[in-house]
Amino acid sequence: xxxxxxxxxxxxxxxxxxxxxxxxxxxxxxxxxxxxxxxxxxxxxxxxxxxxxxxxxxxxxxxxxxxxxxxxxxxxxxxxxxxxxxxxxxxxxxxxxxxxxxxxxxxxxxxxxxxxxxxxxxxxxxxxxxxxxxxxxxxxxxxxxxxxxxxxxxxxxxxxxxxxxxxxxxxxxxxxxxxxxxxxxxxxxxxxxxxxxxxxxxxxxxxxxxxxxxxxxxxxx
Numbered sequence: 652x653x654x655x656x657x658x659x660x661x662x663x664x665x666x667x668x669x670x671x672x673x674x675x676x677x678x679x680x681x682x683x684x685x686x687x688x689x690x691x692x693x694x695x696x697x698x699x700x701x702x703x704x705x706x707x708x709x710x711x712x713x714x715x716x717x718x719x720x721x722x723x724x725x726x727x728x729x730x731x732x733x734x735x736x737x738x739x740x741x742x743x744x745x746x747x748x749x750x751x752x753x754x755x756x757x758x759x760x761x762x763x764x765x766x767x768x769x770x771x772x773x774x775x776x777x778x779x780x781x782x783x784x785x786x787x788x789x790x791x792x793x794x795x796x797x798x799x800x801x802x803x804x805x806x807x808x809x810x811x812x813x814x815x816x817x818x819x820x821x822x823x824x825x826x827x828x829x830x831x832x833x834x835x836x837x838x839x840x841x842x843x844x845x846x847x848x849x850x851x852x853x854x855x856x857x858x859x860x861x862x863x864x865x866x867x868x869x870x871x872x
Contacts, residue, residue, distance in 0.1 A: 654679040654871065655693035657713055659701025659732065662829050666821040667858035668697070675866060684709065688716065695726040695871045698733030700819065702835045704785060705735035705745040714740050726812040726869035728862075731783050734807070734815030741790035741809060748786040752801040753839055755851040756781050758818055764796035764806060768868035769814055772860045778852045779818040780827065782839070786817070812869040820858040824849040 654672070658664060658681045665672070665679065672679055679697070682689060698717065703709060717740040720727055729737040735745045757776035764770050786802055789795055790809055797806030797816075805817045822830075827849035831840050840847060866872045 652692055652694040654695045654697055655689055656681045657684075657696070657698045657716075657733065658682065659684050659699060659703065659710075660833075662826070662833065663700050664826075665697070665699070666823045666826050667855050668821045668862045671859045671862045672866075675863065675872065677866065677872065684713075688712065693725070695869070696720050696728070698727065698729040698736055699821075700731030700733060700782070702833075703732070705732060705739045705787075710736060721809075721813065724812065726865070726871050727814070728865050729815040730821060731817060731819055734817050735785060735787050737809070737813065737815045738787035738790050738807075741793070743788045743790040745785055745787045748784055748802055750801055751784045751839060751842060752781040752799065753783075753843060754781060754845075754847055755779070756799050756801065756818075758797050758799050758805050760797050760806075761795050763794050767794070767796055767808060769808070769861060769864050770796065770806075771864060773857060777854075777857055779820055779854055779857070780822050780852075781818050782830065782836075783817060784839070787815075814865060816861075820854055820861050823855070 656679050714736055739745050755778050758779050760770055760775035789804055793807040793809045799805050807815050830836055831847050
């Protein structure tokens with residue numbers, strides 16, 4: 652069985668994660684926003700980012716699919732919008748952050764995060780890429796794993812198989828350059844005080860460690 656990957660725009664794809672999954676021999680299949688409900692079984696779920704809100708009616712069906720995965724004990728990894736959709740599926744509030752967080756910013760691990768299997772090989776702090784204007788309350792029963800100066804909830808774990816990451820470890824420099832040209836994102840870019848540097852940091856190694864740790868610690872492999 653494949654990993655089901657919810658993709659909300661074709662240009663917001665797995666990036667660095669795809670290389671690691673290919674290396675591990677783990678197949679994945681993209682599910683586009685307008686696709687019908689998945690009819691096949693899948694071994695795990697990755698929910699990627701997107702420019703829409705987790706409160707948008709267009710993603711209501713996806714929230715229900717995440718809830719079904721939660722009920723069935725499916726390993727789930729959410730990135731940016733994906734983390735917000737998982738939070739919403741767990742009945743937590745999703746709302747506007749106090750400010751946009753776009754670009755390269757340090758992510759700090761909580762004491763719990765430093766001991767979590769997902770972050771066992773990740774230094775604290777580590778610099779990751781960010782692009783979001785919304786945030787979420789920590790879902791009931793979830794463990795708070797990571798934070799940044801602009802956003803308190805940068806990472807959480809629910810149970811032992813479900814993770815939400817507000818930051819973007821998967822993006823490559825080419826993806827960042829591409830995102831910056833998309834009309835839906837241009838308003839965000841215009842608010843930045845400094846140019847968005849696609850090559851500001853190299854997070855390929857960190858991305859590989861994160862997705863491999865998720866695969867192994869949640870039983871996806």
